[in-house]
Amino acid sequence: xxxxxxxxxxxxxxxxxxxxxxxxxxxxxxxxxxxxxxxxxxxxxxxxxxxxxxxxxxxxxxxxxxxxxxxxxxxxxxxxxxxxxxxxxxxxxxxxxxxxxxxxxxxxxxxxxxxxxxxxxxxxxxxxxxxxxxxxxxxxxxxxxxxxxxxxxxxxxxxxxxxxxxxxxxxxxxxxxxxxx
Numbered sequence: 001x002x003x004x005x006x007x008x009x010x011x012x013x014x015x016x017x018x019x020x021x022x023x024x025x026x027x028x029x030x031x032x033x034x035x036x037x038x039x040x041x042x043x044x045x046x047x048x049x050x051x052x053x054x055x056x057x058x059x060x061x062x063x064x065x066x067x068x069x070x071x072x073x074x075x076x077x078x079x080x081x082x083x084x085x086x087x088x089x090x091x092x093x094x095x096x097x098x099x100x101x102x103x104x105x106x107x108x109x110x111x112x113x114x115x116x117x118x119x120x121x122x123x124x125x126x127x128x129x130x131x132x133x134x135x136x137x138x139x140x141x142x143x144x145x146x147x148x149x150x151x152x153x154x155x156x157x158x159x160x161x162x163x164x165x166x167x168x169x170x171x172x173x174x175x176x177x178x179x180x181x
Contacts, residue, residue, distance in 0.1 A: 009158065013172035014165070021168070023114075027105035029160040030116040034103030036156050038118065041149055045142055046094045051086040054144040057136055059086070087138055093123035097142070 014022060044050040060073040078084050081091075088094050102119040124142045145153075154176035165172040 008177050009161065009174050010177050011161070011172055011174040013170065017170065023107045025161060025164040025168070026107060026114045028164055029157050030105035030114055031103045032160040033153050033157045034105075034116050034118045035101065037145075037149075037153060038098075038101060038103075040152075041145070043098060045144070046085050046088050048085065053146060054141060056086050056141050056144075059084075059136065087124070087142060093121050096121040096123070 045054065050056075074084050077089070081089070085094075097120050100119055100121065104117045104119070105114060106117070107114045120142060124138045158174045158176050161174050162172055
């Protein structure tokens with residue numbers, strides 16, 4: 001499973017540069033964006049505050065779930081695990097997600113785009129909504145981003161992109177013109 005972030009960039013001053021060099025700089029910039037998301041935003045997904053920020057569905061027994069806490073999943077988790085953090089049952093998935101720093105950037109010359117893939121543990125592939133057991137979709141929830149996060153990641157991409165060209169002795173200017181998570 002992976003998270004995807006798309007940034008469209010308008011760059012000036014890259015005329016005449018080899019495509020392979022441009023692709024290398026783009027990949028380096030995207031991997032840097034992956035590291036930033038991993039370092040700044042991933043851990044927030046495992047907190048009650050993050051559940052509110054990202055709009056996670058209410059778990060059984062939580063306010064708004066339509067079910068009282070007694071005999072609910074939330075009550076069980078508080079009693080057995082000592083917390084009610086979202087996306088965390090045993091802690092294995094959270095630990096793996098925070099430890100795994102595999103970022104892949106692919107360049108598609110046919111489509112004219114670059115794609116960043118951040119590998120997350122398979123444990124987040126469950127979708128209880130599909131099984132009809134809950135409104136929870138961990139796969140969707142772990143990948144959510146806010147508009148302010150996207151703006152930060154866009155800005156980081158552009159800064160890294162320009163800095164990589166500076167290292168190569170080329171002066172360029174770039175602007176992120178659109179983004180989506």
